[in-house]
Amino acid sequence: MSTHARLTRSLLSLLVLAGSASAKRVEVRGRQLLLDGQPFEVRGICYSPTPINASVHFAPYGDYFTADFSFIWLRDLRLIKAMGANMLRVYGWLPENDHSDFLDAVEAHGLKLMATFYMGEASESPVETEEQRGKVVRRFAEQVRQYRDHPALIIWSFGNELNGVWNGYLQQLGHNPAAPCAWDERYDDLGGCWIHKGKPPVPGSQCYNTSYCVYSRLFGLINQAAEAAKAEADVLIVSAMADVDALYEKVARAGHLAPSLDAWTAQVYRGNTFGDFFGTMSDATDKPVLLTEYGVDAYHDVCGTQATTPCYNRFGDESGSYVDEAAQADYALKLTREIQSNSSLQEHCGRAKRGSTDEDGYPNCATVGGFLMSWVDEYWKGATAQAKCAPTYDDPDFSVATCDDHAHVTCGNWNASDHDLCGYKLDAAPDGYVNEEWFGITTPTTCGDDINAIAPRDIFWQMRHHWTGAGKEPSLFGSCETTLSEKCAARELPTGLPFLPPPPPPSGGHCSLRGQCVTDHRICGPGDVNSSVTPCCACDSGFAGSTCEQLDARTYLALGAGSVLVGLLVLLAITTVVGKLFRAESAARAATELK
Ligand SMILES: *[C@@H]1O[C@H](CO)[C@@H](O)[C@H](O)[C@H]1NC(C)=O
Ligand SMILES: *[C@@H]1O[C@H](CO)[C@@H](O)[C@H](O)[C@H]1NC(C)=O
Ligand SMILES: *[C@@H]1O[C@H](CO)[C@@H](O)[C@H](O)[C@H]1NC(C)=O
Ligand SMILES: *[C@@H]1O[C@H](CO)[C@@H](O)[C@H](O)[C@H]1NC(C)=O
Ligand SMILES: *[C@@H]1O[C@H](CO)[C@@H](O)[C@H](O)[C@H]1NC(C)=O
Numbered sequence: 001m002s003t004h005a006r007l008t009r010s011l012l013s014l015l016v017l018a019g020s021a022s023a024k025r026v027e028v029r030g031r032q033l034l035l036d037g038q039p040f041e042v043r044g045i046c047y048s049p050t051p052i053n054a055s056v057h058f059a060p061y062g063d064y065f066t067a068d069f070s071f072i073w074l075r076d077l078r079l080i081k082a083m084g085a086n087m088l089r090v091y092g093w094l095p096e097n098d099h100s101d102f103l104d105a106v107e108a109h110g111l112k113l114m115a116t117f118y119m120g121e122a123s124e125s126p127v128e129t130e131e132q133r134g135k136v137v138r139r140f141a142e143q144v145r146q147y148r149d150h151p152a153l154i155i156w157s158f159g160n161e162l163n164g165v166w167n168g169y170l171q172q173l174g175h176n177p178a179a180p181c182a183w184d185e186r187y188d189d190l191g192g193c194w195i196h197k198g199k200p201p202v203p204g205s206q207c208y209n210t211s212y213c214v215y216s217r218l219f220g221l222i223n224q225a226a227e228a229a230k231a232e233a234d235v236l237i238v239s240a241m242a243d244v245d246a247l248y249e250k251v252a253r254a255g256h257l258a259p260s261l262d263a264w265t266a267q268v269y270r271g272n273t274f275g276d277f278f279g280t281m282s283d284a285t286d287k288p289v290l291l292t293e294y295g296v297d298a299y300h301d302v303c304g305t306q307a308t309t310p311c312y313n314r315f316g317d318e319s320g321s322y323v324d325e326a327a328q329a330d331y332a333l334k335l336t337r338e339i340q341s342n343s344s345l346q347e348h349c350g351r352a353k354r355g356s357t358d359e360d361g362y363p364n365c366a367t368v369g370g371f372l373m374s375w376v377d378e379y380w381k382g383a384t385a386q387a388k389c390a391p392t393y394d395d396p397d398f399s400v401a402t403c404d405d406h407a408h409v410t411c412g413n414w415n416a417s418d419h420d421l422c423g424y425k426l427d428a429a430p431d432g433y434v435n436e437e438w439f440g441i442t443t444p445t446t447c448g449d450d451i452n453a454i455a456p457r458d459i460f461w462q463m464r465h466h467w468t469g470a471g472k473e474p475s476l477f478g479s480c481e482t483t484l485s486e487k488c489a490a491r492e493l494p495t496g497l498p499f500l501p502p503p504p505p506p507s508g509g510h511c512s513l514r515g516q517c518v519t520d521h522r523i524c525g526p527g528d529v530n531s532s533v534t535p536c537c538a539c540d541s542g543f544a545g546s547t548c549e550q551l552d553a554r555t556y557l558a559l560g561a562g563s564v565l566v567g568l569l570v571l572l573a574i575t576t577v578v579g580k581l582f583r584a585e586s587a588a589r590a591a592t593e594l595k
Helices: 004-021 067-083 102-109 132-148 168-173 187-192 192-196 206-230 247-258 278-283 325-341 345-353 377-383 459-467 478-486 553-594
Strands: 024-030 032-035 040-045 088-091 110-117 153-160 236-242 266-269 290-295 369-373 423-425 434-437 442-446 452-456 514-518 535-540
Touching: 004 102, 024 236, 032 369, 067 102, 067 266, 067 452, 067 459, 088 369, 088 452, 102 369, 110 132, 132 153, 132 206, 153 206, 168 206, 206 236, 206 247, 236 290, 236 345, 247 266, 247 278, 266 278, 325 369, 452 459, 452 478, 452 553, 478 514
Parallel strands: 040 088, 040 369, 088 110, 110 153, 153 236, 236 266, 266 290, 290 369
Antiparallel strands: 024 032, 423 434, 442 452, 514 535
């Protein structure tokens, strides 16, 4: 072998080594998402398990992803896995909390996670100045760094619906006084000039120019965020967009300004089909699309089709509304099938790119999957419903005149114990109405302070069958009774303890009848990656153990101390008696001697 050949060879092996060392655990190549080198399709579930009577507006602010709430996610993760999903999407969590146990549990259940960097509305995370934008980007990068090595966390979303006018970001970016985008103020509340016209803007028009200006700034900001995050961790970066403003047209014109973004994303609510979504996006970009939300709610609400407004019907009344599990399941199945038939997981998709057609041999490779909305009904959502009456019906000042079109008169409803119908009219929904509190694949019931038992809707079994082939298995889900008795049931009643009356006879009670079954996590304390400790037994004094089946250590101490004390007393008594006898004898002897 010549020196030259040898050199070439060692150079080659070096290159190979370098290649494998830099191999990413997760990446987008072409239109495909590769996880540990294998093509992967997201079969995701949006996961925001806020219990009944809790709200993201109060502590813990929707952050149920800590050890304190392991009783919630340990309840859910095995069921989500059993349904055949492979990923979860979580919304905000508080960066100051530790989410390692949750992440470990996600991984241990064979699932992956997409986290959302919470930005809220533009008033909460302003982006008007360079300095403000830098601050948001730094905050994002810091959060990405926090779990940079966690194998479960593979995708981060920079914000949620940043392109929705209702969040105010487009306005702030467009209104920069130094270089305004010539934003038309009249349209601020209506979705910008382009949506107001109901179709993409005409090239050369003011609206065409304005929307390019605004979206190029938005995509530029998102790209900055993606670059900063990727410098911290080997993760994918997306930004969950609203499906508005003819998004494909903005991506086609300004998408090149976000080269570091891994996929375009949208939350698509267009009925029982994605319509032209995959086609138009596929023609607009080389990148794949990820559906960060899809699906419909499970409530058939007459409010959607009734001619009059506002709507006075309530859950459980005679209005002819009902829980429509069949429609929810049908829509989810049909949409999921569309995702799969447009999935880049398919064999031929390796080289798909912008505008790929049947003739190229790789059509329908637009998407890497989606997240089904959502795991469990969220009773808090009616608080900030889109269509509301201000004030609501129970207020003496209630007036039809101050209700939005087809608002439910009780909405916004801040009572998070109330399974209300708040939402808005949407023609694409099966019943013409979106009921925000009814998107659950499962539905909860209250079993005590923090504890909810969940029951599956049809969609659970149908999606499970679709994804795994498995049939119905109702025993997967526990009732309130089983949820409580799992933790609080007496195992074996203690018998024959010294110095104590025998325990009362068993009567099907909990906690060995020597304590209370408590459902408040603040009393029970945190669990961990494998164990939940809520509910728990709060034992009567003197007892301990997970079901109060044992004596408390302090009781043993007291008993021990008691025995010692008794011993000492006996000893003392004996000494005294003996002493007295001895003294009596001595006295007698002395008396005899004196005589
Ligand atoms: C719901 O929560 C509020 C506090 O936010 C509390 O006062 C109320 O008792 C709770 N209701 C139920 C039914 O638990
Ligand atoms: C839009 O921008 C183009 C090119 O920059 C310009 O020629 C055109 O006059 C603009 N249109 C309007 C209505 O401002
Ligand atoms: C792809 O998705 C569209 C809807 O966006 C749907 O009409 C179509 O049937 C799907 N599958 C194929 C192979 O095109
Ligand atoms: C909240 O709603 C629940 C369920 O409808 C109801 O029982 C409770 O009285 C309501 N609470 C308040 C403060 O109105
Ligand atoms: C959780 O369970 C796994 C598997 O049984 C075990 O390897 C791990 O050490 C456990 N972790 C804790 C904190 O108990």
